Amino acid sequence: DQQVKQNSPSLSVQEGRISILNCDYTNSMFDYFLWYKKYPAEGPTFLISISSIKDKNEDGRFTVFLNKSAKHLSLHIVPSQPGDSAVYFCAASARGSYIPTFGRGTSLIVHP
Amino acid sequence: GAGVSQSPSNKVTEKGKDVELRCDPISGHTALYWYRQSLGQGLEFLIYFQGNSAPDKSGLPSDRFSAERTGGSVSTLTIQRTQQEDSAVYLCASLADRGSYEQYFGPGTRLTVT
Numbered sequence: 128d129q130q131v132k133q134n135s136p137s138l139s140v141q142e143g144r145i146s147i148l149n150c151d152y153t154n155s156m157f158d159y160f161l162w163y164k165k166y167p168a169e170g171p172t173f174l175i176s177i178s179s180i181k182d183k184n185e186d187g188r189f190t191v192f193l194n195k196s197a198k199h200l201s202l203h204i205v206p207s208q209p210g211d212s213a214v215y216f217c218a219a220s221a222r223g224s225y226i227p228t229f230g231r232g233t234s235l236i237v238h239p
Numbered sequence: 240g241a242g243v244s245q246s247p248s249n250k251v252t253e254k255g256k257d258v259e260l261r262c263d264p265i266s267g268h269t270a271l272y273w274y275r276q277s278l279g280q281g282l283e284f285l286i287y288f289q290g291n292s293a294p295d296k297s298g299l300p301s302d303r304f305s306a307e308r309t310g311g312s313v314s315t316l317t318i319q320r321t322q323q324e325d326s327a328v329y330l331c332a333s334l335a336d337r338g339s340y341e342q343y344f345g346p347g348t349r350l351t352v353t
Contacts, residue, residue, distance in 0.1 A: 159340050170330055170344030216281065220340055225270060226295065231281035
């Protein structure tokens with residue numbers, strides 16, 4: 128049973144527009160959430176994170192929103208650039224656990 | 240500074256053979272993880288080392304899988320009697336300390352069992 132779900136396997140967006148990647152979780156013990164970005168033939172790289180005490184965290188073009196009541200988080204990329212084309216993984220950790228649970232990823236394609 | 244490195248980058252082996260995959264974490268990182276990513280799947284946790292504590296092996300799929308971490312640094316993941324379903328990308332990650340959740344991943348080893 129997947130505790131972290133990324134229900135959209137892929138997303139296609141025009142350059143300059145907003146990309147919204149979604150992630151749902153089922154475990155109410157999760158209290159720290161991370162997004163990783165992965166290019167082909169490379170390992171994932173950390174992008175942005177959010178603690179459950181916040182509902183929003185921004186870093187440049189990237190913003191993560193957390194809705195604890197809905198057990199939902201989303202990553203917004205504005206404006207999207209072709210270099211953002213990659214697979215994005217959502218991950219969640221429970222308090223005191225340093226073993227995160229990863230979603231299956233969403234492949235983002237940003238068209239020039 | 241140097242990131243996490245893994246070797247080999249690609250490994251093709253015959254069913255039934257043993258393989259060893261190596262991970263060199265970032266110097267000074269106390270935690271080390273092994274994950275597996277099969278085609279179309281997410282990152283499947285295999286094993287977690289933290290300092291000198293006993294490793295968390297709860298993700299190892301069978302007793303054919305084992306891992307060790309020597310001197311708190313380099314780690315080797317061993318798969319004995321490989322099966323075709325072991326074909327995947329094996330990723331290693333390290334973590335600076337318990338105050339951080341952000342993992343640094345290596346480029347992975349692509350294992351193909353024929």
